[in-house]
Amino acid sequence: MLKDIYNSLLSKKQNEQWNSVMLENQAQLFFSLKSIKGLKFEEPIKIYCVTSLEKQSIQTSTLTISDHSNTIEWNEGYTFDVMSSNSVLVLSIWQSCIQNNCNHNHDQQMDITPNNIKGLNNNGKLIGKLSIPYSTFSRQYLDQWFQLSGGNNSTSVHLKLSFTNSNKKVTVNDFVFLRMIGKGAFGQVNLVKKIDTGRLYAMKIIKKDRCLDMNAVGHTFTERKLLKKYYHPFIVGLKYSFQTQDSLCMVLDYIGGGELFYHISERETFSEETARFYISQIMLAIGFLHEHGVIYRDLKLENLLMDLDGNICLVDLGLCKEDVQDGRPTYTMCGSPEYVAPEIITGTGYGRSVDWWALGTLFYEMIAGLPPFYSEDPHEMSQFILSAPLKFPPNISKNAASLITLLLNRDPAKRLGSGDSDVEEIKAHPFFRNLNWSKLLNKEIDPPFKPHLIGPLDLSYFDPVCTIHSQPANPNTINTNLSESDQMAFQGFSYSAPDIFIYNNTTGAGSANGMMLSNSPNPSRSTPPMSPVSPVSPRNYNNTGMSPINFSPVHSPLVNRNSSNNNGNGNGGWVHPQYPNLQQPIPQKLPLLSKLQESTFERRRSLSVNAQTQFTLALSPDDE
């Protein structure tokens, strides 16, 4: 017990170090691996090196070593973009896997962004590792031998490091557009390559006209501001932001392992142990936001991506609510229908514990296959969330059931995590006994699953509807005719040297140009904005004739509304613990592509309505 408390405090302390200290200027680190010496081996071996910095990782080509000469030339180099003075360059040398059935490609240099310090080779053996902090590598030029630690400690590497700083502004012209990888309510996400460094990123391109029409300028600014302000291992990092005449662009870490939504669809359910791993990483990310007065409000499988090591990465901070530290309730109705807490539906005001309700829902969904209060009819689903009894699948453990029950307490004041210590309360639950939180935060615990990719441009985990059938957007294309005053609404979004910040808790929102602009649409616009919906309380449902939350049709990974059951009993032998009459599709082992197409088709079908409703509901004049 004491060990658990100690661990939990330690990880809280370590969490604090992730408050980002962003650099004033654009910086780059050129890294060259010149040679290696001190290797011990009895027969020829193949080795490769993985170098990581700020969620970007690069794997060198493999080197075959057959003689025992003292120093072996390597001579490989590449460049990293450096954004923060907290950065650490981590280098690890691996002996390549020797199994005959290894199908990893070790013969080409690969950008295996992000955070994949173990490389693509799950079977490799660590020869040694080295960490060089910003304070060392930012000394402009280094040319020296470094001793590796771990593995065989007689090994050293000769490195040349050269650090440069420039005032150059990054613009859309600094990138090559490779593929579209995602589609959101206001635009799309593209895989891009930065021309000078060759690094891969995900560029989120948001159409300004859509943003104005849907009254969502404020949300885009909030997302950019929070991503710039904070850096956390389980939250996507923002590298650059800028605008063109037509679009707002955010250049993010590229998270290549796909959505958790896809991974759960593949496996139908997760074991409790697997779910514990994901849930606990999500807890650290959400706890971190809460600690900084931010409610996330949109926890769902689609906003949880998997990096190439199999760790979680939270994306889409557009619905975050800031400055909630004073405990004042907020009223805006937003979120995704499966995950909204009862107090959001009733409009009675809510606080940060809505995220813990969503966590309970997510956890239940991971181990049961569907959210606990699921219905295909959103109105009915709201009713279930408000009053249906909670039932569990038969094989659930006592601790898991207890955790879910405590998180899904309909009284927000009694919900686990609602106390002053927030996430610490949840960490102390027996379900997490023996979990080393500090190792988890440092990504030192092996994830239950690692995505397998064969190269940097392997997009197997992305929706083929996007990657194959759609063209990447070009933010330079001018499709809209925004007036000068419309354009004013986006002032301050672009990257510029002084705009990058030294943000910390005290400078906060007001520093530099990162101000939150009014999201009021310009009255001169030809397209009228959607009228914001005021906080809906149970009293005015009758007046509006609307359901409490007018969400669009919902999706769930295991519900295929097109599927017809073909095994005679009508439900494939599967019974939802809550709703025995609800049908679940027959589990089918489909090839990756068609399975993805199948699940994403359903999702995309409802995406535009869903997002539109969500954002309309997210906005109200007095509470954003």
Ligand SMILES: Nc1ncnc2c1ncn2[C@@H]1O[C@H](COP(=O)(O)OP(=O)(O)OP(=O)(O)O)[C@@H](O)[C@H]1O
């Ligand atoms: N950093 C990233 N790396 C890889 N893929 C990403 C990244 N960010 C987003 N994506 C993909 O693009 C999709 C849409 O991204 P995101 O949710 O941020 O956009 P949005 O416009 O805010 O969407 P929504 O309509 O759900 O609010 C994600 O579900 C994911 O599949």
